[in-house]
Amino acid sequence: MRIGVLLLPTDPWPESVALARRIEEMGYDHLWTYDHLSWRRYRDRPWHAAIPWLTGIAARTSRIRLGTMVSSPNFRHPVTLAKEAMTLDHVSEGRLTLGIGAGGIGFDATVLGGSVLSPGERARRLDEFVGTVDTLLREPSASHSGEFYTVDEARMLPGCVQRPRLPLAVAAGGRKTMETVIRYADAWITEGEEATIRVNAARLDESGRAIDRILLADNGPERPLSSVEAFLDLVGRYAELGFTDLVFHHPRPYDPIWTDNPAMVEKIATEALPKLR
Numbered sequence: 560m561r562i563g564v565l566l567l568p569t570d571p572w573p574e575s576v577a578l579a580r581r582i583e584e585m586g587y588d589h590l591w592t593y594d595h596l597s598w599r600r601y602r603d604r605p606w607h608a609a610i611p612w613l614t615g616i617a618a619r620t621s622r623i624r625l626g627t628m629v630s631s632p633n634f635r636h637p638v639t640l641a642k643e644a645m646t647l648d649h650v651s652e653g654r655l656t657l658g659i660g661a662g663g664i665g666f667d668a669t670v671l672g673g674s675v676l677s678p679g680e681r682a683r684r685l686d687e688f689v690g691t692v693d694t695l696l697r698e699p700s701a702s703h704s705g706e707f708y709t710v711d712e713a714r715m716l717p718g719c720v721q722r723p724r725l726p727l728a729v730a731a732g733g734r735k736t737m738e739t740v741i742r743y744a745d746a747w748i749t750e751g752e753e754a755t756i757r758v759n760a761a762r763l764d765e766s767g768r769a770i771d772r773i774l775l776a777d778n779g780p781e782r783p784l785s786s787v788e789a790f791l792d793l794v795g796r797y798a799e800l801g802f803t804d805l806v807f808h809h810p811r812p813y814d815p816i817w818t819d820n821p822a823m824v825e826k827i828a829t830e831a832l833p834k835l836r
Contacts, residue, residue: 560798560835563589563806564824565628565775567598568607572615578809579616582623585828589624590616591658591806596634597666600815610643617651625651628775628806629658629730629748632681632688633667637703638713641695645719653720658748659692660730661685682735683707689729689743696724728773737762746771746804753796760800772797773804784810784819787830794835 564582566575582590594609613625625647630640640657648655661681662668668675676684687705694701695715703710719725728746731737737759740747747763747770749756760772774797776783783793784807794805810819 560794560802561588561804562794562827562832562835563587563591563624563626563773563804565591565593565806565808567601567808567811568592568609568612569601569605571605572607575612576616576619579620579623582809582824583620585825586832587623587828589626589656589804589806590620591626591628594627594630594635594658595667596670599665602666610647613655614647614650617647617654622654624654624656626656626728627658629660629728631660631662631667632684632707633662633673634671637688637691637695637708638710641692641713641715644692644725645696645715648719648721648725649717653725655721656726656728656746657692658728658730659685659689660748661736678733679735682733682739685729685736686739686742689727689739693724693727693743696727728771732759734762740770741766741768744770746773748773748775750775750777756797757800760802764801771804772800772802773806774802776805776807778808778816778819782819783807784823784827787823787826790823790827790831791834794831 564587579590592609592612597606609627617625644657664675684707687707691703691708695713696719699716700712700714701710702712726745728748729740729744730748731740732749783790808817810821811817
């Protein structure tokens with residue numbers, strides 16, 4: 560199983576670069592950041608834009624894959640996101656995975672003056688959004704007219720480094736959004752209760768689509784970063800469900816949730832990663 564680390568785009572830039580480089584040196588497979596304008600308890604703290612943040616990290620690393628966890632239709636348009644992702648694919652020399660989700664009901668949902676959509680509306684918007692991004696990244700010119708988006712002969716030149724396009728990882732937790740995963744995604748991103756994840760994993764099994772499965776590990780009662788043994792136990796359980804990748808949040812001692820010892824990141828790299836390879 561491949562293992563990745565999620566960094567929040569909130570720290571001073573030199574600290575973020577140094578940490579990203581160290582994560583790459585330790586042998587982790589991928590590095591992710593949240594794509595929000597502001598986020599939950601960090602709303603009144605520094606928070607950088609995801610694509611420029613990842614572009615800077617791409618310029619200072621050489622091997623580790625990079626990704627958005629996840630880009631949101633709440634404040635993004637398929638054309639501009641596709642263009643930025645295509646460009647980042649070039650800057651990173653083909654190391655980008657574009658994570659996309661339905662968008663929640665938090666700050667990002669209303670910051671541009673729009674209203675909060677119902678779950679059904681967000682699921683329909685996600686399907687149209689992902690389908691449009693998929694087409695844009697595959698074709699040099701594309702048009703689209705739908706319920707939520709209009710595209711008039713958008714140019715996507717020179718196209719992606721990765722062919723036929725860079726990978727799309729779609730976050731999904733329900734039946735409708737899983738249908739979008741099955742239609743378009745190269746990878747499925749999920750988190751939350753294991754029982755729900757098992758149901759959705761079974762849906763993916765039944766579809767016959769062999770795509771990557773990425774678990775974003777939370778820091779609930781199991782506390783997977785409490786020890787190497789706890790981490791390997793979590794990895795083992797989800798490997799049995801066909802998961803190919805696991806991503807954990809880098810500990811932040813002053814954060815009320817991610818309170819584990821940051822030294823565990825190095826301990827996992829030295830004691831767990833060799834066993835998983």
